[in-house]
Amino acid sequence: MASPDEGAPGHDSAGEGIRLQKLMAAAGVASRRVSEDLISAGRVTVNGDIVTELGRRVHETDRIAVDGTAIQLDTTRRYLMLNKPVGIVSSLSDERGRPDLSRFVSRYEERLFNVGRLDAQTSGLLILTNDGELAHVLAHPSFGVMKTYIAKTKGHITPQTVAKLRAGVELEDGPIAADKARIVGQAGAQETIIEITLHSGRNRIVRRMLEAVGHPVIDLVRRQFGPLHLGTLAPGELRDLTKVELGQLLTIARDAADPSGTDTGKGTDRER
Template sequence: MTASEERTDGVRLQKALAAAGVASRRVSEQLIVEGRVEVNGKVVTELGSRIDPEHDRVAVDGTAIQLDAEKRYYMLNKPTGVVSSMRDEQGRPDLTRFTNDLEERVFNVGRLDAETSGLLLLTNDGELAHVLAHPSFGVEKTYIAKVRGRVAAQTLQQLKNGIELEDGPIAVDRARILQAQGDSRHTIVEVTLHSGRNRIVRRMFDAVDHPVVDLVRRQFGPLHLGTLRSGAVRELTTIERGQLLTIARAADAGQKGKR
């Protein structure tokens, strides 16, 4: 059953949108009337429409809306020296120092090695985490790498064309030089790729004789680190949550289409 069908149970669509933080109930009503709201892929324009927040999928202007108030999504700027684990058996600094004060129990989506800093997503949404972390869904990550030596344009092209590593071929999606140090000792390079393989950026630069000195992940899918300070945690905005859910739902639909 969808919101466009007559039903007496469930929650009024505009109330659900307001509860999800999309807009006030009055503005949510306007969004519905303007035909900007979809329920289960169909545009709904009736203000009396009701939905089941646990099963119906709602989108506004093509962006998915999370109706489950218990789902939480956070961005962490992970410092160096911290392992991407909620419990490290070797006693090294782990992520719990950043999550202990959160009301919900969350876990990290993917990993950054201890020497790499930057954007790490934390959530209690297992379904979304599976999609975002799985390499077959191709979520892009952008890194800023400080590497040894002066990187030539030919080297960037080599990384784009693909190189062979011990666990198979790999190529970056995009790469550009941001800054070449005046003493020729280091180069700052921005690289974007969708691989989730272990220490992949470091291994790629090792393979072209430009070892990484410092590495920061600035972007994960639609999420940007921005000015979030090292060690800080913030909850994602409604727009950011919607962007992640849109990716996850599209991936899920693609998988079902292959069956």
């Protein structure tokens, strides 16, 4: 009879899991030998506990971290970064027939959905995934994941206006304050480039904040979502997250997760 380690990753006939180093190697964390060295050095935790024995058996549902950074053992999960162009609605199927995200995800076998939304006239960083738990944490404002936007606005924004944005402005759905705001530069005498960081997920929030202080948005792009940076990704292009980027996102999600394990992502801001 085959030994448990000879089966598919994460499974054996006795239901006892698979050796930690083998599952780490199967997930692409490191080779099995390097994974063994990481475990022996006390750099790997399983469900928050340091593991040093090489015989430890785990499952794909266990929460594994290396040097405090979470790793994903479930190879069925996919995580993409898209630079959403202007004119694309944040929906996988738009009932009004407008250009939507389906053109970007149709090439993938997984059923992907967007984490939160960008309005049609806003471009920039959008995450696409099939990981509902991660999406819930990233999209819900109560978890405080920061998003950074660069806006070109009408008019000359003064330092006093920036201070007002940080202190808070009153909108029709309640007050809102930028977590950070700074002037990046002037685009001529009648236009300003401003950077705004906030964790709110309210609809068109950056546009409405700037409108409220008398500086309507001309152009708006999201450059950063949590630890992710748009970088040089061109509009309309998408790519898989790197292992470092994914580890940073998973660490945020796991740190924020309900300790009881009941937070399954059912409240995600996802398209249905």
